[in-house]
Amino acid sequence: MNFEDDLTRALARKSAPNGFADRVLSRLDAPRHRNFSMLRRIAAAIVLTAALGGLTAHQIVEHRRNEQGERARRQLMTALHIASAKMRVAQRAVVHD
Amino acid sequence: MSAAAPLPFPTNDANLHRAAAGDHDAFGTLIRQHQDMVFSIAWHFLHDRDRAEEVAQEVFLQLYRTLAEIESDAHLTFWLRRVTANRCIDESRRGRWRIVTLDEVNDIARDANDSDPLLTRKVGQMLQRLPAPQRLAITMRYQEGLEPSEIGAVLDMPLNTVKSHLRRGLAALREWLGVTS
Numbered sequence: 001m002n003f004e005d006d007l008t009r010a011l012a013r014k015s016a017p018n019g020f021a022d023r024v025l026s027r028l029d030a031p032r033h034r035n036f037s038m039l040r041r042i043a044a045a046i047v048l049t050a051a052l053g054g055l056t057a058h059q060i061v062e063h064r065r066n067e068q069g070e071r072a073r074r075q076l077m078t079a080l081h082i083a084s085a086k087m088r089v090a091q092r093a094v095v096h097d
Numbered sequence: 098m099s100a101a102a103p104l105p106f107p108t109n110d111a112n113l114h115r116a117a118a119g120d121h122d123a124f125g126t127l128i129r130q131h132q133d134m135v136f137s138i139a140w141h142f143l144h145d146r147d148r149a150e151e152v153a154q155e156v157f158l159q160l161y162r163t164l165a166e167i168e169s170d171a172h173l174t175f176w177l178r179r180v181t182a183n184r185c186i187d188e189s190r191r192g193r194w195r196i197v198t199l200d201e202v203n204d205i206a207r208d209a210n211d212s213d214p215l216l217t218r219k220v221g222q223m224l225q226r227l228p229a230p231q232r233l234a235i236t237m238r239y240q241e242g243l244e245p246s247e248i249g250a251v252l253d254m255p256l257n258t259v260k261s262h263l264r265r266g267l268a269a270l271r272e273w274l275g276v277t278s
Contacts, residue, residue: 003267003271003276004239004267006216006220007220007235007239007267007270008239008242009216009217010216010217010220010221010239011141011220011224011235011236011239011240012137012240013133013134013137013240014133014136014137014140015133015136016132016133016135016136016150016153017136017146017150020128020132020136020150020153020154021125021128021129021132022125023154024128024154024157024158025121025124025125025128027154027158028121028124028158028161
């Protein structure tokens with residue numbers, strides 16, 4: 001038997017499932033179906049936004065921590081300067097006596 | 098556009114215009130006229146009844162939104178074949194696979210069009226092993242009875258590319274199915 005005839009028979013059109021047209025018609029007025037690719041895009045946007053938000057928040061916290069550290073360092077230096085000045089005054093008084 | 102294969106229904110451009118004007122009954126008639134063609138292209142490409150129906154439904158929903166651009170019944174047939182082919186390729190890229198149940202296998206085997214269910218199943222399985230362009234070219238050739246030039250128009254391929262896909266696809270099927278002639 002001819003192979004191409006076999007193929008034509010094997011690939012003959014099949015009947016669409018029962019009720020196919022009605023199922024399509026019922027979807028005409030339904031709200032547009034959001035497919036999975038759209039949901040994936042929305043989920044990716046949410047994850048990206050959350051990641052960027054988290055990074056920004058982390059940078060703000062880090063910046064504040066650095067500022068606090070710098071302020072504490074400056075306060076310590078000031079305290080050391082004062083202590084050093086007082087020591088010099090005391091030293092001069094002792095030497096003078 | 099090249100001439101399409103003979104339509105299984107009388108040309109009915111008036112029905113097309115009514116559907117384009119929003120007449121759901123007319124659109125239902127259009128669906129019923131072309132549903133077997135669209136479903137079969139998807140079925141032979143995907144070899145999965147549920148996915149084939151999903152693709153076919155999406156094709157007709159897209160058609161509904163595009164009806165104003167369709168000029169004639171012949172144009173409609175051409176448009177449906179092209180959009181179905183494109184959607185089949187999109188669907189296959191998603192790579193969803195599922196297990197076919199025994200009931201479905203029996204359902205497939207009972208199809209009234211099948212003169213030899215075993216051969217049909219074997220051809221269907223072997224077809225899935227072909228690259229998408231070869232699979233579509235063979236489906237258009239042997240399901241729709243299109244000439245290579247018509248297949249080129251539908252799939253937007255040069256004639257020589259279509260001939261090459263048909264030649265390679267047939268050679269592979271012959272080899273896998275153990276056909277010597």
